[in-house]
Amino acid sequence: MADTKTSPENPQRNWFTYFLDGVEWLGNLLPHPVTLFALFCLGVILISGIADFFQWSVADPRDASGETIITAVSLMNAEGLRRIIANLVTNFTSFAPLGTVLVALLGVGVAEHSGLIKSAIRGIVLKAVSIQPSGDTGNKFLDLLFKPVIYVLQPKILVTVAIVFAGIVSNTASELGYVVLVPLGAVVFLSLGRHPLAGLAAAFAGVSGGYSANLLLGTIDPLLAGLTQEAARLIAEDYVVHAAVNYYFMFLSVFVITFMGTYVTVYIVEPKLGPYDRSIAMEELDEEEGMEPLTPLEKRGLFWTFISVVVMFGILALAVVPEWGILRNPDAEMFPANISPFLNGIVAFIFIGFIIPGLVYGKITGTIKSDRDVIDGMAKSMATLGLYIVIVFFAAQFVAYFGWTNLGQIVAVTGANILNDLNMTGPLVFLGFIFISGFVNLMLGSASAQWAVTAPIFVPMLMLIGYSPEVIQAAYRIGDSVTNIITPMMSYFGLILAFANKYDRNLGIGTIISMMLPYSIFFYIGWIILFYVTIFGFGMPPGPGAEIFFDFETYRNMLD
Numbered sequence: 001m002a003d004t005k006t007s008p009e010n011p012q013r014n015w016f017t018y019f020l021d022g023v024e025w026l027g028n029l030l031p032h033p034v035t036l037f038a039l040f041c042l043g044v045i046l047i048s049g050i051a052d053f054f055q056w057s058v059a060d061p062r063d064a065s066g067e068t069i070i071t072a073v074s075l076m077n078a079e080g081l082r083r084i085i086a087n088l089v090t091n092f093t094s095f096a097p098l099g100t101v102l103v104a105l106l107g108v109g110v111a112e113h114s115g116l117i118k119s120a121i122r123g124i125v126l127k128a129v130s131i132q133p134s135g136d137t138g139n140k141f142l143d144l145l146f147k148p149v150i151y152v153l154q155p156k157i158l159v160t161v162a163i164v165f166a167g168i169v170s171n172t173a174s175e176l177g178y179v180v181l182v183p184l185g186a187v188v189f190l191s192l193g194r195h196p197l198a199g200l201a202a203a204f205a206g207v208s209g210g211y212s213a214n215l216l217l218g219t220i221d222p223l224l225a226g227l228t229q230e231a232a233r234l235i236a237e238d239y240v241v242h243a244a245v246n247y248y249f250m251f252l253s254v255f256v257i258t259f260m261g262t263y264v265t266v267y268i269v270e271p272k273l274g275p276y277d278r279s280i281a282m283e284e285l286d287e288e289e290g291m292e293p294l295t296p297l298e299k300r301g302l303f304w305t306f307i308s309v310v311v312m313f314g315i316l317a318l319a320v321v322p323e324w325g326i327l328r329n330p331d332a333e334m335f336p337a338n339i340s341p342f343l344n345g346i347v348a349f350i351f352i353g354f355i356i357p358g359l360v361y362g363k364i365t366g367t368i369k370s371d372r373d374v375i376d377g378m379a380k381s382m383a384t385l386g387l388y389i390v391i392v393f394f395a396a397q398f399v400a401y402f403g404w405t406n407l408g409q410i411v412a413v414t415g416a417n418i419l420n421d422l423n424m425t426g427p428l429v430f431l432g433f434i435f436i437s438g439f440v441n442l443m444l445g446s447a448s449a450q451w452a453v454t455a456p457i458f459v460p461m462l463m464l465i466g467y468s469p470e471v472i473q474a475a476y477r478i479g480d481s482v483t484n485i486i487t488p489m490m491s492y493f494g495l496i497l498a499f500a501n502k503y504d505r506n507l508g509i510g511t512i513i514s515m516m517l518p519y520s521i522f523f524y525i526g527w528i529i530l531f532y533v534t535i536f537g538f539g540m541p542p543g544p545g546a547e548i549f550f551d552f553e554t555y556r557n558m559l560d
Contacts, residue, residue: 037394040453041401045084048405049076058413070413073405087400095230095396100222100243100347102385107354108219109381110374114362116305117170119298121181124166125159125188126293156266159188160202164261167206168213168254171220177207178492183499190276196503197515198270204496205261205519208484212477213253217243222347224473227451230399231459232469234408235552243346245470245543246477252530260526261519268518280504301364308360312353395452402456412460425465427536430475433458434528437479442487451476463550470546471535478531482523485516 051072060068074080092098111117163185170177182203189199212220222243229241294302319327320342327342342349358377362368368377402408419425440450454476462472484490493512500507534540541548 034390034394037391037398037452040398041394044398044401044405044407045075045080048072048080048401048407049074051405051407051410052076056410058410058417060409070406070409072407072410075401075405083404084397084401088397091396091400092393095226095392095399098226098389098392098396100226101219101388102382103347104217104219104222104243104350105381105385106378107351107358109379110368110377111354111358111361113373113377113380114358114367115298115365116301116358116361118180119294119302119361121166121170121177122184122292123294123298123302124169125162125181125184127162156192156194157262159192160262160265161258163188163199163202164206164210164265165254165258167203167208167261168210168257169215170207171211171214171218177203178495181207182496186499186503190503195270195273195276197276197500197507198265198273200496200500200503201269201515201519202261202265204485204516205264205523206257208490208492209482209516209519209523210253210257210261211481211484212246213250213257213481215251215254216353217247217346217350219350221246222350224451224477227399227455228459228469228473230403231408231455232463234403234412234456235460235463236550239469240344241469241473242344242545243350245546246474247543248540249474249531249534249542250477252534253527256526256530257523260522264518264522269515273515276503280506281502297365301361304364305357305361308357309353312356316349399452399456408456408460411457412464415457415461416464419461419465427532429462429465430467430471430531431528433462433472434475434479434524434531437476438483438524439479441480441483450480464552466549466552468547468550470542471548474535474542475531478524478527482520482527486513486520 052074055071057069057071060070075084108117163181167177167181167185170181182200185199185201185203186196187199189202190196225241225243225245228245229239232239232241316327319325327345355374359368359374362373368374419429437450437454440454458476459469459472463469487493493509497507497509497512500512504511535542535548539548
């Protein structure tokens with residue numbers, strides 16, 4: 001008889017199992033994000049009344065004399081009720097992330113509807129499968145010179161690199177990576193005689209653990225930038241945060257996460273899983289499922305799409321790089337903050353940058369035959385945003401109430417004063433912030449919902465001790481990404497579990513989390529090192545037109 005303590009039905013429990021049970025229990029206590037924001041709105045109204053009654057206040061840091069006082073404003077009175085009712089619609093329609101996400105997703109919808117993104121991801125993975133190492137050249141010098149390249153070109157390494165990399169890039173198209181690439185990663189590994197769950201883990205790590213990294217701007221960039229801007233304006237009323245403020249950092253992050261994901265897959269997860277036993281599969285497996293090679297028509301579509309992208313970038317470069325470029329600011333600076341037509345219109349370029357390649361690919365492959373197909377693609381992308389729009393409605397009210405009541409400024413100034421008193425104003429303060437963001441993400445998996453709650457607190461607080469909103473947002477994106485893969489609260493976790501059960505019918509939530517935990521740990525370490533080395537070591541701004549530090553004294557003098 002099998003030992004009931006260690007059988008698949010009754011796995012041995014340890015401290016980590018109990019920890020995961022606790023995370024799941026806490027997460028299950030949380031209501032739906034819509035309900036959560038509605039409760040937050042009621043909470044702000046209630047707390048504002050209490051704060052007004054006890055006359056909570058702080059000295060306005062924007063006034064050097066210290067004579068100006070920020071006092072809590074109550075919404076629990078007739079005036080507050082009138083303000084809530086009168087601004088219910090405008091709070092929603094003027095919420096910065098709403099319009100930017102809708103416009104960006106229109107373009108992404110056309111590219112996705114045409115099949116471009118799915119074919120590109122499939123092409124990356126299948127191309128890696130087909131490449132074989134070149135072996136010895138016969139020349140010792142050349143062998144030594146190309147040995148690292150040949151090592152990377154080993155199918156085991158290259159295929160893993162391709163899957164993790166494709167997962168990161170797939171974030172541009174939202175759920176496509178979860179639905180297409182994660183099961184494809186398992187199929188590719190199985191076809192190569194490797195453990196399918198290792199392939200699934202590699203893809204999941206790229207798609208979800210590397211969520212914030214990307215070579216292209218996606219819908220998450222304007223969404224987070226809008227929330228950051230709203231929070232920054234609690235301190236600096238005219239502060240502008242555009243969608244590309246983290247682009248440099250996120251671009252470099254692609255290569256760090258790809259390396260880390262590949263290393264963990266090949267040297268930790270795959271050896272731990274060991275040889276695959278097909279007898280534990282839920283059904284008979286077909287290695288070729290999902291492995292259809294690109295058709296000649298799809299290849300031709302990708303080729304001309306690539307040409308169209310090169311032409312677009314060429315035209316954009318002519319408008320931005322030369323001093324006479326029409327998208328530069330009047331002082332001929334390429335990336336000035338706030339006043340560059342290029343940076344201010346970055347969402348428009350995301351829209352155009354997806355819609356034109358999508359049209360080219362669709363016309364060549366026949367997936368787009370008329371304007372109706374383009375409209376259908378846009379409409380389909382909008383149809384996926386129903387829940388997001390509902391969440392945004394309540395999130396917009398919460399952010400507005402937080403600003404009206406001055407609670408955000410009071411909390412930020414109080415927190416900044418505490419950090420100053422404790423002498424915790426150096427860059428190491430971001431270590432705590434990143435870990436807090438990661439911990440909150442364990443229980444509140446939505447990036448927009450989490451940042452809508454935490455940005456009004458942490459952005460002003462860290463601005464007051466000297467850091468820019470752009471750097472604060474970059475640090476948040478690390479914490480928001482790395483714990484996605486180990487929380488049952490992540491919206492696609494159930495789907496991942498269903499994919500994994502196909503290859504191991506006895507597998508449960510704990511197994512998935514323990515398999516993904518090494519990725520989370522290595523991503524944390526690698527991403528934090530990259531953050532400190534690039535931003536605080538080399539002084540690299542996180543994106544074009546972005547700053548590292550926020551000089552509050554200079555800003556205050558400008559107000560005076």
